Amino acid sequence: MLESIIWILLTGFFAGQIARRLKAPALVGMVLVGIILGPQVANVISPGVLDTADSLRTIAVMVILMKAGLGLDREKLAQQGTVALRLGFLPATCEAIAVALAAIWLFQFDLATGLLLGCIIGAESPAVIVPGMLRLKSLGWGVKKGIPDAILTGSALSDVLLLLVFSLLLSFLTQGTATGITFGNLSLSPVQLLPLQVILQVSLGILLGWLTARLLVILLAKQNWTQNAVQDALVAASIALLLVILAEHIPAFSGYLAVMATGFFLIELEAPLARRLREGFNSLWIVAEIILFVLLGASIQLHVLGDTLLIGLLILAIGTLVGRSLGWYLATLGSNWTQKERLFLLSGNSAKATVQAAIGAIPLSQGVSGGETILALAALSILVTAPLGAWAIPTFAPKLLEQGEVDPTKVSVNRRIILLAAVDTSPLAIQVLTKAAELARRCDGEVIVLHILRVDDPEGIKYLKQQTRKHLADIRHQFITTSGAIPTDILRIAQDYGAAEIVMGKRGHRHLENLLVGSVSRAVVETSPLPVIIVEAT
Numbered sequence: 001m002l003e004s005i006i007w008i009l010l011t012g013f014f015a016g017q018i019a020r021r022l023k024a025p026a027l028v029g030m031v032l033v034g035i036i037l038g039p040q041v042a043n044v045i046s047p048g049v050l051d052t053a054d055s056l057r058t059i060a061v062m063v064i065l066m067k068a069g070l071g072l073d074r075e076k077l078a079q080q081g082t083v084a085l086r087l088g089f090l091p092a093t094c095e096a097i098a099v100a101l102a103a104i105w106l107f108q109f110d111l112a113t114g115l116l117l118g119c120i121i122g123a124e125s126p127a128v129i130v131p132g133m134l135r136l137k138s139l140g141w142g143v144k145k146g147i148p149d150a151i152l153t154g155s156a157l158s159d160v161l162l163l164l165v166f167s168l169l170l171s172f173l174t175q176g177t178a179t180g181i182t183f184g185n186l187s188l189s190p191v192q193l194l195p196l197q198v199i200l201q202v203s204l205g206i207l208l209g210w211l212t213a214r215l216l217v218i219l220l221a222k223q224n225w226t227q228n229a230v231q232d233a234l235v236a237a238s239i240a241l242l243l244v245i246l247a248e249h250i251p252a253f254s255g256y257l258a259v260m261a262t263g264f265f266l267i268e269l270e271a272p273l274a275r276r277l278r279e280g281f282n283s284l285w286i287v288a289e290i291i292l293f294v295l296l297g298a299s300i301q302l303h304v305l306g307d308t309l310l311i312g313l314l315i316l317a318i319g320t321l322v323g324r325s326l327g328w329y330l331a332t333l334g335s336n337w338t339q340k341e342r343l344f345l346l347s348g349n350s351a352k353a354t355v356q357a358a359i360g361a362i363p364l365s366q367g368v369s370g371g372e373t374i375l376a377l378a379a380l381s382i383l384v385t386a387p388l389g390a391w392a393i394p395t396f397a398p399k400l401l402e403q404g405e406v407d408p409t410k411v412s413v414n415r416r417i418i419l420l421a422a423v424d425t426s427p428l429a430i431q432v433l434t435k436a437a438e439l440a441r442r443c444d445g446e447v448i449v450l451h452i453l454r455v456d457d458p459e460g461i462k463y464l465k466q467q468t469r470k471h472l473a474d475i476r477h478q479f480i481t482t483s484g485a486i487p488t489d490i491l492r493i494a495q496d497y498g499a500a501e502i503v504m505g506k507r508g509h510r511h512l513e514n515l516l517v518g519s520v521s522r523a524v525v526e527t528s529p530l531p532v533i534i535v536e537a538t
Contacts, residue, residue: 004049007037012290025390027128027293027353031383034297045298053295054358060292061126061354062241063284065256068130068152069209069263070278071137071411076146077153083335084150088157091327091349096122096162098323102315109370112169116363117374119166121319121381123355124155126256127292128386131285132348132393137411141397144404147341151349154331157202159355160254164197166359167251174366204253209261212239216262217270232273233280236262271409278412296357300379308373312380320350320385344400351389352381417445420499422490422524424451425460428505428537433471435535436503446476448497450490453483487523494530502528505535 012030019029037044077084096118103114133148142148216236219225226232240259247255266274328345360378364371421436423429436447449468451461461481468479482489494502506521525532 001046001048004044004046007044008034008049008294009287009290011037012294016290025387027289027390028387030290030293031297031300031386034294035300035302036297037294038298038300040300040302050295050298053299056291056295057354057358058244059241060288061256062244062259063237063281063288064126064130065156065260066236066240066263067134067278067281067285068126068156069260070266070274070281071134072152072260072264072267073137073143073146073149073407073410074264074268076143076149080146080150080335083332083337084153085157086331087150087154087328087349089161090331091154091324091345092122092124092158092162094327094330095319095323096165098326099315099319102318106311106315107370107373112173113363113368113370113374116166116169116173116368117370117377118319119162119169120356120360120374120378121316121352122324123159123162123352124349125351125353125355125386125389126155126159127289127354128351128389129155129349129393131289132351132390134411135394136397136401138406139397140403140406142341142344142401142404143406144402145336145341147337147344147348147401151345155349156257156260160201160205160257161198163254163355163359164201170362170366170368173363173368200252201254202257205247205255205257206261208243208253208258210265212243212258212262213265213269215239216266217273221270221273229276229280232276233284236277237281237284267410275409282412292354296353296382299357299361300382301375308376309380312377313384315377316381316384320346324350340400341402344396347389347392347396351385352378353386356382416498417443418448418497418499419445420448420450420490420494420497420502422450422452422502422504423464424505425457425464426505428535429464430467430471431535431537432503432505433467435533437471437475439501439503439533440472440475445500447472447478448493448499449477449479450493451479451481452486452489453481486520487527490520490524491528494528499530501531501533503533503535505537 011033015029015033016026017029019026036042039045039050096115099118099121100109100111100114103109103117104111109117130152133152136148137143216239220232220235226235240262243258243262244255247253247258263274263277266277325346328342328349332342332345356378361375363374368374417440419436419440421432423432433449436449439445440447449464449472451464453461465479468477480493482493490502490504493499502524504521504524506519521534525534
């Protein structure tokens with residue numbers, strides 16, 4: 001089992017990086033290496049790991065849904081009115097019906113089996129959609145109208161609906177009938193109960209999310225049971241996973257929706273805690289993503305794809321281009337979305353992966369007629385739409401969406417931090433280097449050490465290089481020299497290298513406002529568009 005985990009993590013990571021360098025989504029490489037490592041080809045993943053694949057996928061989906069909740073924006077959702085709600089029901093429902101009708105026509109399925117297939121194919125993949133939407137939010141695409149937030153919320157709601165209908169249909173097909181409920185003289189069939197079940201699962205999921213968020217605030221923010229962000233993320237992830245497990249044993253609420261709601265309410269109740277958790281879950285996702293997609297690839301049965309390939313592609317096309325497109329149109333009708341923004345839904349709201357991997361094989365294992373065909377189409381939907389969606393979201397967003405201002409309180413914005421440390425050959429240089437190193441360690445930044453030559457001084461430059469290597473040994477850094485007007489060159493080099501801040505020294509203990517006119521420190525402070533940190537000689 002340990003060897004299998006090593007194979008999964010190392011090959012999955014490097015396959016993802018190779019895919020990125022080839023301008024393809026990382027998940028393409030991970031899924032492909034999963035197919036190679038799986039029982040269909042090399043068969044190097046142990047049966048024990050494959051047996052736990054469903055549990056590992058559950059953990060990975062929990063992580064990505066918590067990330068989604070921590071990235072939602074209440075104001076943007078309120079601005080969209082009912083669009084997010086309609087996106088949660090109409091596209092998935094229309095696609096499921098279109099797929100069912102196509103399967104009845106092409107495979108001669110009965111209505112119940114066709115709808116069962118439609119529920120599997122119509123479900124959206126949080127593993128593809130959530131990272132894609134959060135990346136758009138971090139870059140500002142579509143944030144003005146809350147488009148990523150609407151897609152994230154709609155995706156979660158649609159999966160709740162389709163999984164409920166899937167359970168109902170599976171019970172009907174395997175037991176011959178599905179039981180309803182009788183209240184005195186009032187009898188409700190399973191179909192009549194479905195709207196009540198949807199309302200119950202959504203309502204209780206949101207309520208439990210709110211209660212869980214309040215619990216986490218008490219434990220992690222008010223009572224201070226933890227000492228760092230890693231412990232915060234560990235406790236939050238464990239409690240979120242408990243919600244998912246409880247939902248499996250008590251199917252009265254949606255566990256995944258409860259997890260997403262927990263992240264959403266954390267932003268409202270305790271924004272600093274939400275920011276720390278966002279960083280922790282970003283780190284967890286690095287590992288969870290590899291495990292999720294490699295095991296997804298390993299679960300795909302290639303031998304069942306051959307006979308259904310062309311017909312399967314036709315069914316997928318009918319479901320997306322006919323059913324889902326109609327649902328998108330109805331969901332955004334009367335909204336302030338432009339035609340281009342509606343067209344973006346084709347790339348941003350179509351990917352299949354997680355749900356299909358989780359439930360695609362259940363009809364076959366339950367002895368449903370046509371189960372092999374259903375499994376083949378589920379696998380085909382993953383192979384086609386997951387990599388296509390992961391590629392299309394970042395590709396078409398700049399072409400179809402408007403770029404707005406990023407809200408750093410709702411999403412992690414990762415950028416390379418560069419600090420410019422301006423030094424001379426005086427003893428003050430050590431203090432400047434020490435301060436620059438301290439700041440760089442806090443943000444995992446890079447330091448550009450700049451020395452501007454006034455006279456030729458080889459020994460002085462050698463001394464500065466030695467001190468730079470000593471004080472910045474654990475930090476990415478460059479040492480550069482130039483000659484010219486000192487304040488002007490400091491600002492020019494800072495701009496050329498994209499520095500975020502300038503660190504420099506000043507001699508003496510006078511207040512900055514009392515510096516002599518014309519001094520280097522004052523000239524830089526007065527003209528710099530960047531923050532300048534002044535280190536006084538001690």
